Amino acid sequence: MKQAKTGVWLIGALGSVAATVILGATALRRGLVSSTGLITYTKEFDKLGLVDIGEMEFGGCDIRKGDLLKSLRLLSGECKAIDRRTLDTLEKDLEQTGKYISSGSIRNCGQAIEGLSNIADNNCKCLRDEIKEIRGAIQRFRDEKNLDRVVVVNLASTEPLLDLTYCHGDLNGFENSLDENDTSSVRASTLYAYAAIQEGCPYINFTPSNGALIPAIVQLAELKGVPVMGNDGKTGETLIKSALAPMFAYRALDILSWQGYNILGNMDGQVLNHPENRESKIRSKDQTLSKILGYTPHSRVGIDYVPSLGDQKTAWDFIHFRGFMGATMSLQFIWQGYDSILAAPLVLDMVRLAEFAKRRGEAGLMPQLAVFFKSPVGVNEHRLSEQYHMLKNYVKEVNKNPEKLKMIK
Amino acid sequence: MKQAKTGVWLIGALGSVAATVILGATALRRGLVSSTGLITYTKEFDKLGLVDIGEMEFGGCDIRKGDLLKSLRLLSGECKAIDRRTLDTLEKDLEQTGKYISSGSIRNCGQAIEGLSNIADNNCKCLRDEIKEIRGAIQRFRDEKNLDRVVVVNLASTEPLLDLTYCHGDLNGFENSLDENDTSSVRASTLYAYAAIQEGCPYINFTPSNGALIPAIVQLAELKGVPVMGNDGKTGETLIKSALAPMFAYRALDILSWQGYNILGNMDGQVLNHPENRESKIRSKDQTLSKILGYTPHSRVGIDYVPSLGDQKTAWDFIHFRGFMGATMSLQFIWQGYDSILAAPLVLDMVRLAEFAKRRGEAGLMPQLAVFFKSPVGVNEHRLSEQYHMLKNYVKEVNKNPEKLKMIK
Amino acid sequence: MKQAKTGVWLIGALGSVAATVILGATALRRGLVSSTGLITYTKEFDKLGLVDIGEMEFGGCDIRKGDLLKSLRLLSGECKAIDRRTLDTLEKDLEQTGKYISSGSIRNCGQAIEGLSNIADNNCKCLRDEIKEIRGAIQRFRDEKNLDRVVVVNLASTEPLLDLTYCHGDLNGFENSLDENDTSSVRASTLYAYAAIQEGCPYINFTPSNGALIPAIVQLAELKGVPVMGNDGKTGETLIKSALAPMFAYRALDILSWQGYNILGNMDGQVLNHPENRESKIRSKDQTLSKILGYTPHSRVGIDYVPSLGDQKTAWDFIHFRGFMGATMSLQFIWQGYDSILAAPLVLDMVRLAEFAKRRGEAGLMPQLAVFFKSPVGVNEHRLSEQYHMLKNYVKEVNKNPEKLKMIK
């Protein structure tokens, strides 16, 4: 059976995560790296018939003019895990991919992000025109590459929080806002999500930006038969939190305080150094504990920009807890991981699963992907193991009832 | 309904864990401490009708002559979590309990343990007589306290490994060994387990000593309708391991090395400083990773005696792992907890659940208690969350089918 | 030789550090604790003839009405190192001392500190009158206790930074400001320092508050023959910084980043949670690195209030450095100490040395005390070992030239 040809259209395509996604997929195709870190390549997922990463085509947009190879060379300086010699080997392939990266939108993205941009802003355009442009870019990518399906993934920098009002609550209201060109009601991520769904493309919001999967957009996805999911890829400190916090619950130990400090030096760190952007991130990280424990301990999540660390994020978490007879004890952990290396395989896993969901005819939120997110939209379960079992049960269910699948092609 | 009167007979009753169990139960009865740390006091367990800890009576045996109050005063010096003023308040109650602590057995316990003992050894006695003595002590405790049921818990120091031979594999063979007085086939823990089951007492092996729940003994428990479980209470480093290791599996990250170093200064530490006793402990800790991961990474568990730490165990674990594109990363954790404070509530939770199981008519192993053990006998599941759900499912099942219970009294 | 009777007048006498100073000195007098932590009790200081801590009398002031014993009972709840039973034993002595604690000043101390105060403010009074009141309190203490010398130590909460202007630069200018009642030119700490020196009392500024040892005040001390020193007792993270940073210099290793995060839960933590007060603290901590290294690496010092920790301060420092061939490496440390327990002996050591300096006829700054401070006024040396040798050389010098001493009494 010839595989469907799948495109992956990355918002923030020159950023570290996106560049690592493209590099990793290319290296995988060329047999230079193994599938370590890709959960969909473990045997539980064998029978699903997910699209091969080696068969994927990549494109996208970015708010910086630039070229992919240069981004990767810079990244290999910050992230010892990206080997210059791999880059050299894959130079040709990467140059080819780089051609499908167009200019992105910085609509209401805040000073930190605007400061990074070196393209003209679209502020003079009306929202409907901006959406049209985004759809056009996706269409061109699909047509030129002759793709069966395109999955859109938001990997852009964290935007400032969007204050949600009644207009975001239902699709009609939101369409009106667009008609009235109420620019205050959107951020760039909102426009991308809207455009992707209108193009029938599954949409993954890997960022904490809350403007993307507002209720109105989720309704649109349901209406159009498009699967979507977010928010905020769970790659480091929160991943561990969601593995460790249940332990305290299972032992009836009271968590008194959970302090977490993250230091990192990539562009993500630079953007998160701005309080308004950081706010989005921290809010996304913060609910994990309360949801798992059923109460809210004293807690703080700090993120600081430490340039010398580059892409190597380091987190120290101090957990103070009370046990039997009132005794106070502590658990500390130190996490040292490469941000992009941890994020990239999650993106690829989700692209495979989202393409599959689209093929099956799923629409709206994909709760089976909760395990990949810090704030899984519409899912209350934050415990890692339970989230993983949601995914496993989904796979089991799908394998059990193949006749129910409305598989196209 | 008048509650059944439950006795708890502790092997190693003057040790830190046992003393904390007794102190904690007494303090709970007097309303001096809350139920923090006791999972059976959370609402999931409400409907079971477990026996109140306040209603329990305590007794046991020890290889040291001594008095409980003195042990607790010493402990309060090593473990800041044991408050001298609580001791003073409960002095009378504790003195009363102390009267039911008789002399224990050091049969084949190795030099480290024998060195701690200040009672006459029983080596001149034959095994059947030793068993008779143990049964006698349990009977006296039951009779004098007028108890409905007695749960026996092994909290003694870790014995050297018992080499299992064919005679341990089935009950007949083992009975023959006893008849022939083959002293090499047992350790003290074996005699205790055999005696407890003959007395119809549920038996919990909280230690790593492998001589207690040999196959022959489990068969005896099945035959006699006695629930038993072990081995080795999961209180610290292994607890965290069983919560964290699945995270790596759920992300398809390869664990390259997992090094763990424990330092502690209580008597447990002193005994574990002896290679032959340490071997039992380390073997018990060691299988967790392989069972969870499905492969065996480079791993080491070190235990060192650091007198100044007293009961405060500190563990440093370094986990080296490989992710996408071969990148190596690390997670470290530092655990600082009071050994006895962490162990005591598990003992009390299990006494409640074992008494309940006995009342229900369960016999043989209690897999529902796997979550409490480093090496749950007969259970292959080592992931903490899954083990916890085994317990929760048991509770759900029991609540659903109360008619199936053969509740006595 | 009958010892001179020495009084210690503590500003912030009900705070954790002061209460620990008083408790510790009392316990030392009663033989309940050893001299661990007191450097002046090591043999290098033997021949100096420093005043015995057991012979000291304590008094002071505070901005909270309260009683010393109650403060200590509260403290023993937050700081496991303060034993309730020691308090009970010393109850009488401590009650006696508590009588000499009068009302303090909150002049320009900022909202955080004012919020803690439950006494009437002095804002309606003119500065000269406030000074007169402070002097009066010191005089009463000296007279009633019949003291030969009184050492004043500032242990109050950290004030917001005082912007230094030309009026602080010389004594005449500053006296004019006082005459003109220019309240904006002082903080409470300024008034205390001025008053103490006018009373001939050596003055130690153990806080980071920069209003105390302004140049004009130092001039006054020189003029009046009074030894003074500050700022900011070096008890934890900065202490280690000053021990470790030279190591990197001695190996020609480049420090790229030094991130430090402090968490604590005592009143100090509560006050430092306010940005304006924190600013003083952080500025005081921040210069250590630059002074030791000769360059300024990327650095951050965070302080967060974590109530459950009480007096137990925990600090995590991450040091990223570059070595030979450009390799980047790291050193992390975790410090867990009781703030008050670490500070109190430094206060007592310095009282002994300041009383001695006064007796010798020293005036103005005491550079020999640099080792005790984060920001030693007038001293450029921040390396711990070198600072310690400054103190040792002072002792050696003094021992060599006893004839030069103008020892009174």
Added chain:
Amino acid sequence: MKQAKTGVWLIGALGSVAATVILGATALRRGLVSSTGLITYTKEFDKLGLVDIGEMEFGGCDIRKGDLLKSLRLLSGECKAIDRRTLDTLEKDLEQTGKYISSGSIRNCGQAIEGLSNIADNNCKCLRDEIKEIRGAIQRFRDEKNLDRVVVVNLASTEPLLDLTYCHGDLNGFENSLDENDTSSVRASTLYAYAAIQEGCPYINFTPSNGALIPAIVQLAELKGVPVMGNDGKTGETLIKSALAPMFAYRALDILSWQGYNILGNMDGQVLNHPENRESKIRSKDQTLSKILGYTPHSRVGIDYVPSLGDQKTAWDFIHFRGFMGATMSLQFIWQGYDSILAAPLVLDMVRLAEFAKRRGEAGLMPQLAVFFKSPVGVNEHRLSEQYHMLKNYVKEVNKNPEKLKMIK
């Protein structure tokens, strides 16, 4: 002035440290790396006129047949700090150096080291002949490269401890042992040291092997006018220990326990996994504390082989200490450094200083180099700062009295 041509003859020339020394020196000559990590390139050393590293020639011996470039390629796999592209650039130079690496001795080096060797052993030869061979190799290196002076540095794997007897105590006795071919009285390191000194070559023992600088050998060095120093380069955990332990002394804090755990995965780790070799290492590390503190706290130094870490050594140290009023507190540190990268510049610094000492006419031990060693022979000072000042004072002294120099050439 034309510089003297200096040769560096490395024992264990294919090992990680030696290979990094050669690579680093070559890269420095080619301007590919800066002098970071080299203390003798800071301005304090400017006026001495030390030999340029760029002017040095390298040779040596090893117990493995192999080639330098291959060793370096392997190393770059284990040590991310060694960049493959640097190797490629310097390939020609490194090939050239590789030609001067001859076969080494494994005389009495123990199983661990013998197991690594793939050359014929010399056991059938008599000791005098082995020495002759070593001298011959050094002579050839000097002659072919036309060198003014050769410095010999021992960078071989740690040998088992040599039991010192009376024959090691003075030169005559030792010469007799050689004459009698008493092979039990030497290890390979002894033969190298003897041979080097006979050739007039300054000798640096960078290893813990205690057979090298036995009293008899030091006497020989004094007699022959050759400067020598050792033992055991201070690169990681002990370096920090010598910086931190004085802090506790300067605050009169009692160290109760100092536990240190080292994990590493290079060949050094592999050899130290053998108890007899580890013993040498640990003994060398162990005395630091006692010497600095004046008492011996409970202490342990563990070294474990963790292959996945390669050259990146990670150490966790837990320091438990007691402060004022008996309060116990702790400091922990985690050190993550590349072993070879930390060691190599110390070797180069010492070669420069040893060549200088030889030129000045110094003979016997060089106490000014104590700062570079874990166990500086003949030096009682273990505090890092004080050791550094010994070196600085030496430089100052030399600069002050240039006329005293008997500079040859």
